[in-house]
Amino acid sequence: MDTWRNSCCAVALLLLMFFCDGLACAQQQNTCLDCHSALDPPLQVTAETFAQDIHSQKGLTCASCHGGDPTKADPEAMSKSAGFRGKIERSQIPALCGSCHSDAAFMRKYNPSLRTDQLGQYKTSVHGRLFAKGDRNVAVCIDCHGVHDLRPASDTRSKVHPLNVAQTCSRCHADTAHMKGYAIPTDQFEKYNTSVHREAMVARGDLSAPTCTTCHGNHGAAPPGVDSVQNVCSTCHVFQNQMYEKSSHMSAFQAAGLPGCVVCHSNHGVSHPTDARLGTGPQAVCMQCHTPGDSCDQARAEMLANLKSLEDAIRDSDKLLSVAETSGMEVSQARLDEDQARDALTKARVTIHSFSKELVNRDIQDGLNLAGKTLQAGKNALAERDYRRRGLGLAVIFILLTVVGLFLYIRQSEREAPKV
Amino acid sequence: MFTRVQGWLDERFHWADIIGPLKKKTVPIHRLSYWYFLGGITLFLFLIQVCTGILLLLYYRPSANEAFESVQYIMTRVQFGWLIRSIHSWAANLMIFTAFSHMFSVVFLRAYRKPRELTWLSGMFLLFLAMGFGFSGYLLPWNTLAFFATKVGTEITGQVPVIGHPLMVLLRGGEDVTGATLTRFFGLHVAVLPGLTTVLILVHLALVQYFGISVPPGVEARWKASPGDARQMKFFPSFFLRELMAWYIALGVLGALAALLPWELGTKADPFAPAPAGIRPEWYFMFMFQTLKKIPAKVWFVDGEIVGIVVFGVAGLLWLLLPFFDQLARGRGRRFVMGAGVFALCYMISMTIYGYMAK
Numbered sequence: 001m002d003t004w005r006n007s008c009c010a011v012a013l014l015l016l017m018f019f020c021d022g023l024a025c026a027q028q029q030n031t032c033l034d035c036h037s038a039l040d041p042p043l044q045v046t047a048e049t050f051a052q053d054i055h056s057q058k059g060l061t062c063a064s065c066h067g068g069d070p071t072k073a074d075p076e077a078m079s080k081s082a083g084f085r086g087k088i089e090r091s092q093i094p095a096l097c098g099s100c101h102s103d104a105a106f107m108r109k110y111n112p113s114l115r116t117d118q119l120g121q122y123k124t125s126v127h128g129r130l131f132a133k134g135d136r137n138v139a140v141c142i143d144c145h146g147v148h149d150l151r152p153a154s155d156t157r158s159k160v161h162p163l164n165v166a167q168t169c170s171r172c173h174a175d176t177a178h179m180k181g182y183a184i185p186t187d188q189f190e191k192y193n194t195s196v197h198r199e200a201m202v203a204r205g206d207l208s209a210p211t212c213t214t215c216h217g218n219h220g221a222a223p224p225g226v227d228s229v230q231n232v233c234s235t236c237h238v239f240q241n242q243m244y245e246k247s248s249h250m251s252a253f254q255a256a257g258l259p260g261c262v263v264c265h266s267n268h269g270v271s272h273p274t275d276a277r278l279g280t281g282p283q284a285v286c287m288q289c290h291t292p293g294d295s296c297d298q299a300r301a302e303m304l305a306n307l308k309s310l311e312d313a314i315r316d317s318d319k320l321l322s323v324a325e326t327s328g329m330e331v332s333q334a335r336l337d338e339d340q341a342r343d344a345l346t347k348a349r350v351t352i353h354s355f356s357k358e359l360v361n362r363d364i365q366d367g368l369n370l371a372g373k374t375l376q377a378g379k380n381a382l383a384e385r386d387y388r389r390r391g392l393g394l395a396v397i398f399i400l401l402t403v404v405g406l407f408l409y410i411r412q413s414e415r416e417a418p419k420v
Numbered sequence: 421m422f423t424r425v426q427g428w429l430d431e432r433f434h435w436a437d438i439i440g441p442l443k444k445k446t447v448p449i450h451r452l453s454y455w456y457f458l459g460g461i462t463l464f465l466f467l468i469q470v471c472t473g474i475l476l477l478l479y480y481r482p483s484a485n486e487a488f489e490s491v492q493y494i495m496t497r498v499q500f501g502w503l504i505r506s507i508h509s510w511a512a513n514l515m516i517f518t519a520f521s522h523m524f525s526v527v528f529l530r531a532y533r534k535p536r537e538l539t540w541l542s543g544m545f546l547l548f549l550a551m552g553f554g555f556s557g558y559l560l561p562w563n564t565l566a567f568f569a570t571k572v573g574t575e576i577t578g579q580v581p582v583i584g585h586p587l588m589v590l591l592r593g594g595e596d597v598t599g600a601t602l603t604r605f606f607g608l609h610v611a612v613l614p615g616l617t618t619v620l621i622l623v624h625l626a627l628v629q630y631f632g633i634s635v636p637p638g639v640e641a642r643w644k645a646s647p648g649d650a651r652q653m654k655f656f657p658s659f660f661l662r663e664l665m666a667w668y669i670a671l672g673v674l675g676a677l678a679a680l681l682p683w684e685l686g687t688k689a690d691p692f693a694p695a696p697a698g699i700r701p702e703w704y705f706m707f708m709f710q711t712l713k714k715i716p717a718k719v720w721f722v723d724g725e726i727v728g729i730v731v732f733g734v735a736g737l738l739w740l741l742l743p744f745f746d747q748l749a750r751g752r753g754r755r756f757v758m759g760a761g762v763f764a765l766c767y768m769i770s771m772t773i774y775g776y777m778a779k
Contacts, residue, residue: 328682330495330502388503392679399672406665414658 030070031077032062049149058110065096093140094122094131121220128220137178144168144218160218162201165211166192188212191269199272210236215267229267230260237261243353275311278304278352299357306357306364310345313371314338320378327385334377341370445629445655450639452529456659457666458522459628463621464667465515468674469553472508473610480560482606484599487562488688495685506678514674516554516704519547527761530746530754531634537743539627542620544740549617554702556609562602567689568699570605571597576712579725580733598691700775707768708732710775739764 030047037046050056055064063070068084069077078084088096098119100106107116118141122128127138144160151158159168170189172178179186192198192212200209215224215232224232230250234241244250244260253260259267264277264285276283278300280292290296317338321331344367351360429435447456479498481490494501523543526532532540559570574597578588593600635643643650653659701709711732715724738745746757 328506328680328684330492330682330685332492332685333496388679392675395675396672399668399675403665403668406661406668410658410661410665414653 030061031073032066032068032070035074045148052149052151054150054152090136090140093142094119094128097141098122118219121217125217125219125221126223139172143172160213162207162209162211165213166198169212188268191266195268195270196272197270226257226259227254229262233261239350240353243351243359246359247353247355249355273349275304275307275349278307296355299355303352303357303360306361307345307348307352310341310348310364310367310371313368313375314341314345317341317371317375317378320375320382324378324381324385327382329381329385331377331381334374334381337370337377338374341367341374344370441629443654443656445632446652447633447655447659448635448639449651449653450635452636452639455525455529456633457663458518458525460663461666461670462515462518462522464670465511465518465674466617466621468511468671469508469515470614472504472511473614475504476508477610482560482603484562484602484689484691487560487602488685491561491685495682502682503678506682507674509683510674510677510681512554512557513703514670514677516547516550519550520704523547524761524765527742528758529634529636531636532743533634533637533746534743536627536631536634537747539624539631540743541740542624542627546617546620546624549613549620551704553609553613553617554704556605556613558702559597559602559605560609561685562689563686564689564693564696565686565699567597567691568695569701570601571695572699572709573701573705574601576709576725576729579723580729581726596691703772703776706775707771710771710778713775735764 033045033047033050036043038044045062050062061070062068063083065088066085067082068079069082071077072082076082078086101114102116102119104116107114122141123132127140130138131140146159153160155161156163158164166189173184174186174189176186197210200206201211213221214235216222230241230244240261250260253263265271265273274283277285280287286296286300290300317334321334321338324331344363348360348363348367351363354360426435447453476494479490479494479501481487491505494505496502498504526540526543555570555573559566574588574591577591578584580587589595591601591604592598593604700706708728712725712728715728717724719727742757746754749757
């Protein structure tokens with residue numbers, strides 16, 4: 001009896017397993033991909049591509065956007081009764097994406113930390129405003145994020161990863177044909193590629209370095225207004241901004257309607273600043289507005305000369321410390337002080353944004369004091385080296401005299417007592 | 421005064437009986453006699469190591485947090501600290517150099533032959549101890565280069581079949597090179613090795629005294645054929661004064677090196693930083709290090725590094741037993757032993773140069 005009952009249980013379990021397995025197969029079935037993987041682009045979507053998509057990974061299917069029933073075969077899968085919507089019209093894309101991404105309760109189930117204001121921001125952007133006016137040439141969600149192989153922004157392969165953002169934006173903004181009619185330049189990407197920001201991002205791998213979206217925003221992308229340029233730059237360049245706010249330039253630029261930082265540094269092609277900008281040569285910026293010989297020109301010349309004097313003082317001390325080091329002298333403390341002198345030089349260059357020669361000179365004086373200390377340390381080290389060498393010379397003379405004395409003594413004693 | 425002290429000692433310890441044999445001790449004179457100075461110079465450098473080491477101990481602190489700073493303090497703040505530390509480092513290297521030179525002079529003059537096998541063995545063990553001094557002392561300043569070189573060196577130890585891993589853990593005081601390794605190396609450097617070395621030096625000197633100084637076979641044959649040609653000098657004072665001259669010259673070289681090329685300190689070791697490029701051991705380990713680097717990852721089915729270690733182990737053992745092979749070999753066999761000595765010297769020099777030249 002027990003044997004019969006056990007056999008029945010085993011058969012029932014096996015049937016249950018087959019049933020569950022069949023159910024799982026039915027759930028995983030995606031007839032959309034069966035056909036679309038065999039089609040040519042742009043209709044082609046392979047299983048491999050879609051498997052990389054974040055939506056697919058979170059359990060969403062083709063039907064989530066396109067409707068229909070992927071568990072059924074064609075034509076039932078693409079029937080109106082199954083809610084099939086087919087290709088999403090471009091005009092419907094922001095609303096369709098927003099139907100989930102603006103739903104905080106829905107998004108919380110997948111990624112509670114993800115913002116849900118993208119659609120609202122998009123509507124305030126230049127893209128969104130033009131889109132609302134019926135311009136379908138402007139960027140919508142899929143132009144930046146991609147479609148069917150959409151990856152999170154943290155993925156280096158994503159089109160919106162910091163390393164790829166500029167390239168993504170340039171696909172439209174560097175395309176003169178595409179941008180025709182918008183009356184904005186198309187050289188931003190070219191200029192950005194020469195900028196210090198791009199160098200920081202790509203060459204140094206600093207993902208916090210600015211790219212297009214850092215200054216323009218992403219979903220709410222728009223050019224910063226003349227009045228807000230300074231605010232945008234100051235999100236990173238805090239101290240420069242503090243100094244600039246103390247300067248007379250701020251009110252003068254505002255009165256003249258000039259875009260703050262951009263006046264001297266430009267925007268997309270912002271290059272590595274050098275002291276030459278304070279000079280009178282080709283890279284000079286002050287003299288583009290100021291008159292030679294005026295009080296500002298004199299302050300500029302004084303600040304430039306002081307910066308140079310600190311730079312020279314650090315170079316001189318560095319040279320001396322290097323000589324001391326190659327002579328084997330221990331000058332690590334002086335090297336630490338020298339680093340502080342370099343920091344003072346950097347600080348003075350930041351203080352330049354106050355355009356106050358008093359403030360700049362204060363920083364330079366701090367640096368000069370430190371550089372003077374390190375120079376003296378270098379001199380002391382070399383004096384010590386010379387002292388050691390003199391000591392060595394005396395010791396060698398003493399040793400030589402002793403050796404000669406011993407030699408003479410041995411010769412004399414052996415002459416008197418012959419060898420055994 | 422001196423005579424009174426001598427009389428006082430003689431009355432109590434029969435001093436004359438003790439130093440009597442030394443007074444009678446002689447040293448052969450021939451065209452290769454100057455090689456006899458190398459052993460004495462090595463001893464002199466060891467004594468300098470002991471003196472400067474004791475002075476460094478006054479300020480050195482054997483912990484990962486303080487070792488580097490304490491050496492820096494010695495180099496910059498302590499009066500003549502730079503000189504003491506530089507002399508200690510240079511003397512260590514010169515001592516190993518003269519010890520190697522002494523060993524090869526013994527090989528090429530065949531001074532290890534019967535009855536001096538034990539003198540050779542004690543000398544070889546002294547050389548191993550000197551290298552142990554170098555390896556343990558290298559880590560003590562706790563700078564970047566020494567830290568990573570010790571890491572590599574102890575890793576190689578870990579590759580020795582069977583006992584490698586326990587030996588590595590024993591040396592490191594754990595799985596990694598840490599402050600515990602520094603403490604162990606310090607203990608080894610200032611207590612264990614000096615004790616062993618002192619005992620072994622006394623044994624070595626006693627054996628040299630007992631068996632006398634060897635004469636090269638060619639010279640010995642000539643002297644046997646014509647006993648009138650045999651020339652000797654008294655150890656005291658003739659040889660001793662000459663040795664004293666050699667010690668003075670060694671002192672001059674040491675002082676010049678310490679003053680002109682003070683031993684650099686480098687940067688403090690950071691165990692969490694990646695290993696910098698150009699990590700290499702001290703020069704006397706370079707030939708082994710470079711060989712292990714050049715051996716393919718797999719030799720047949722065995723790890724290349726293990727093959728290298730086993731080969732060096734076997735070669736070292738054969739080298740240690742050299743006097744016994746020499747005894748068995750005759751004619752061509754002895755030439756083979758000499759050839760092996762020349763090959764070992766050339767191999768060590770060329771691989772060391774290659775190690776320093778290779779990127």
